[in-house]
Amino acid sequence: MHRFLFQITLIIYAISSIGFIVQILTLRKDVERVCMWFLTIGFATHTVAIGLRWIAEGHPPLVNLHESFSFLAWAMVGVFLLLQLGYKIKSLGAFLAPLATMAMGASSIQPARLIPLPPALKSLWLPVHASISLLAEAIFALAFCLSIMYLLQERQIKKKRLRGIFKRLPSLDTLDIMNERCLKIGFPLLTLGIITGSIWAEEAWGSYWSWDPKETWSLITWFLYAALLHQRLTVGWRGRRAAIMTIVAFATLVFTYLGASFLLSGAHSYATWFE
Amino acid sequence: MRPGSNKPRIILLGVNHKTAPVEIRERLALKDIEPSPLELFSNLSCCEEAVFLSTCNRVEILASSKNHEDAADTIKRLWLEKGGLSTVDLSKSIYSYKDRQAIRHVFRVASSLDSMVVGEPQILGQLKEAYRMASKAGSSGLILNRLMHKAFSVAKRVRTETRIASQAVSISYAAVELAKKIFGDLSGKKVLLIGAGEMAELAAQHLLTNGVDKIIVANRTLERAVELARSLNGAAISLDEIEDAMIEADIVISSTGAPGIIVKKEQIKKILRPRRHRLLFLIDIAVPRDIDPAINDIDNVYLYDIDELKDVVEENKAEREKEAQKAERMVEAEVIKFISWMDTLDVVPIIQKLQEKAERVRLQEMARSQKRLGELTQRQRDALEILTKSITNKILHDPVVCLRKGLPENERDQVLAITCKLFGIDDGNNNK
Numbered sequence: 001m002h003r004f005l006f007q008i009t010l011i012i013y014a015i016s017s018i019g020f021i022v023q024i025l026t027l028r029k030d031v032e033r034v035c036m037w038f039l040t041i042g043f044a045t046h047t048v049a050i051g052l053r054w055i056a057e058g059h060p061p062l063v064n065l066h067e068s069f070s071f072l073a074w075a076m077v078g079v080f081l082l083l084q085l086g087y088k089i090k091s092l093g094a095f096l097a098p099l100a101t102m103a104m105g106a107s108s109i110q111p112a113r114l115i116p117l118p119p120a121l122k123s124l125w126l127p128v129h130a131s132i133s134l135l136a137e138a139i140f141a142l143a144f145c146l147s148i149m150y151l152l153q154e155r156q157i158k159k160k161r162l163r164g165i166f167k168r169l170p171s172l173d174t175l176d177i178m179n180e181r182c183l184k185i186g187f188p189l190l191t192l193g194i195i196t197g198s199i200w201a202e203e204a205w206g207s208y209w210s211w212d213p214k215e216t217w218s219l220i221t222w223f224l225y226a227a228l229l230h231q232r233l234t235v236g237w238r239g240r241r242a243a244i245m246t247i248v249a250f251a252t253l254v255f256t257y258l259g260a261s262f263l264l265s266g267a268h269s270y271a272t273w274f275e
Numbered sequence: 276m277r278p279g280s281n282k283p284r285i286i287l288l289g290v291n292h293k294t295a296p297v298e299i300r301e302r303l304a305l306k307d308i309e310p311s312p313l314e315l316f317s318n319l320s321c322c323e324e325a326v327f328l329s330t331c332n333r334v335e336i337l338a339s340s341k342n343h344e345d346a347a348d349t350i351k352r353l354w355l356e357k358g359g360l361s362t363v364d365l366s367k368s369i370y371s372y373k374d375r376q377a378i379r380h381v382f383r384v385a386s387s388l389d390s391m392v393v394g395e396p397q398i399l400g401q402l403k404e405a406y407r408m409a410s411k412a413g414s415s416g417l418i419l420n421r422l423m424h425k426a427f428s429v430a431k432r433v434r435t436e437t438r439i440a441s442q443a444v445s446i447s448y449a450a451v452e453l454a455k456k457i458f459g460d461l462s463g464k465k466v467l468l469i470g471a472g473e474m475a476e477l478a479a480q481h482l483l484t485n486g487v488d489k490i491i492v493a494n495r496t497l498e499r500a501v502e503l504a505r506s507l508n509g510a511a512i513s514l515d516e517i518e519d520a521m522i523e524a525d526i527v528i529s530s531t532g533a534p535g536i537i538v539k540k541e542q543i544k545k546i547l548r549p550r551r552h553r554l555l556f557l558i559d560i561a562v563p564r565d566i567d568p569a570i571n572d573i574d575n576v577y578l579y580d581i582d583e584l585k586d587v588v589e590e591n592k593a594e595r596e597k598e599a600q601k602a603e604r605m606v607e608a609e610v611i612k613f614i615s616w617m618d619t620l621d622v623v624p625i626i627q628k629l630q631e632k633a634e635r636v637r638l639q640e641m642a643r644s645q646k647r648l649g650e651l652t653q654r655q656r657d658a659l660e661i662l663t664k665s666i667t668n669k670i671l672h673d674p675v676v677c678l679r680k681g682l683p684e685n686e687r688d689q690v691l692a693i694t695c696k697l698f699g700i701d702d703g704n705n706n707k
Contacts, residue, residue: 157456158571160583171459172554236551239575 005049012042013101020093062130069107075138076100095145125200133193143182144250147243150175217256224249287377289335295368297532302358304329317414321346328405385426386433394439397473447478449587462486467524470531471503529565537565633667
C-alpha cells in the first residue's frame, strides 16, 4: 500500500511541477490554484505513505537512500506549503516543485525494499539526526531556488530586459529577505544535525568525530553556510553575492549528501551499508 | 519679400536644456530684473508684440515685428546685455527662428515634443501662464494671440490623438514599477531627488502615493529645493550634501540641467559599505546625463536612464517613433494653416483698398453723371445704383478671388506688387 501511495505521490508531484511551469509561462491564476491543490493532495498521500512504511518497517523510514530522498522531497513540499500560508511568493513553485519531484524520482529508482535495522543504527538518535539534517537540507534547497530566482531577476533588471520572466518573478528584496530567513532557520538546524549526529556516533561507534568523508564534507558545508551567515549579519552582504554563495553552499551540501555516499566510502555511505 | 513689405514676421529666440547649461539658462531667465523682460522687449521699437517664456528647461522670447529685418539681432543684443552675458559667445546656444520655423517651434514646444521628457504635461501650463502674463501686460496682439491659441489647440490635439502624452506619465509609472520589482514594498524607502525639475517632481509624487517614506530634495539653488521639499513633505539639502544623503536613500532620481556628470562611480563605491550593500536604484532623467553610466556595473546598484525607462513601458521603439511622427505631422499641418493665415494678413489690406478705390470711383462717376441724367424717379435711381455696383463688383471679382485664394509662395509678392501697380493703389509701404 505504501508503495502504491508513493507512486501516486510521485505522479502528483510531477503533474503539479508541470502545472507550475505552465503557470509561470501563462500567468494564469486558476492554474496556480489547481497546482497548489495538487501539491497539497500529493503532500497528504506522501505523508500517509511514509507513515505506512514506518509501521511496516517498525522504525522511522530514514535509513537508506530511497527513504531519505523521499523524506527530503516530503520536507521540501512541506516547507513550501507552510511558506504559502504566510508569504505568497508567486512562481516559487515552478522552481521548488520540480526539485522536489527530482528528489522523489531519485528515491523511486533506489531499491525500495524494506530492511531490518542494523544494530549500529538502532537508536533514538537515528530519526532525530536524520530528520533534522534532512529538514535543514530541504530549507537550503528552498534557499537555493530563491537564489536562482534572484539571479534570474537580477540579470533581467541589470541588463534592462524587462519582458518575459521579469514580470513573473517577485522583487529582489523579497527574494533576498526570504533567502536570509531560510539561512537563519536552516543553519541552526544544520548545526543541530551535526551535533546530534556526533552524539549518535559516540553512542554507536564510540567516537564523536572520526573524520570520515561525510563528516568532513558536512563540516565544510557548515563552514560555508557559517561564513555566509556571518557576512550577511556583519557586513550586510546581500543580493547577488549572497545568492551565488547560497548556490555554491548548496552544491557542496548536495555533494556531501550524495557524493559522500556514492563516491567516497565511510560509515555514512548508505550504498555499502545496506547492500 | 517685397522691399519694405508690411508683412509681419514672427521671431523666436531661445535656449533650452539641449543647447545651454543651467547657469546660462538661469541668467537669461532675467529673474528679478526691472523692468520685467516682457516690458523690456515689448518696449523695443522693432518689437510689435512679445511673449516671454521661462521654465526650468527653457527660456524663450517670441516676438512679432514689422519692417525690421534686424529685429532678431536687436532683441538678442538687449537680452544678452541684461543677462550680463554680452561678452560670452552664445551663438551656438541661442537658437533663432523666423516665421515658419518659429511657428513650428512654438507648436512643438506647446505639444511637449521639444521637452526633455517628451510628452511631459507641465510645459503647456507654463506656456499658458507666459501668454497670460503677456496679454495682461498688453504685449501680445493680433498675431501672437492667434499663434498662442493655435499652439494650445495643437497641443491639445497632440495630447488626445497621439500617445505621446502618456509616455511622460508612463515614465514615472515605469520608475515606480521598477522600484517595486527591486524593493517589493516601497513603504519605509527613502527617495533622493537631485535637481528639482518638473519630471522629478512628477516621479516623486508617484512614488509618494505608492508608499515611499521620505523625500529629500537636493538642488543647486536651495530656495527651489526648499520650495519643492515643502510641497512633497520632505527635506531640502544642497548639492554638496548628496553623498551623505545617498547613504540613506534607496531610490535616487536625478534631473539637473548640469552639463556634466554629477554622481561619479567612485562616490557610489565609497558608500556601498556604509549602506551595508542595500540595493540602490538610480534613475537619471536628465539630458545630458547626470549619473555615470558605468555605475550600473556595480553589484546591487541599478541605474536606468530615461530612454531605458521608456523601454520599460513601451513595447517597442517603432511604435513610439510612429506616435512621434504622427504628432510632428499634426504640428506641420497646423504650421501650414497658420502660414496661410499670415499670408492673408497683407492681402486683406490690398483687397480692401482695391474695393475702396472701386467704390470711390463709382461714387465719383455717379455724382458726375447726375447732372446729365437730370431728374430721376426713385426707381430709376435704385436701378442705377444696382447697375454700377454690380459692374464694379463683377470687374473686381476675379482679382479678389485670385488674391484671397492664397498665392504660391514664390509668386505672391510679385502678384501683390503688380496688383498695386495695375490698380494704382498704395500698398501701405511707399507712403511718405
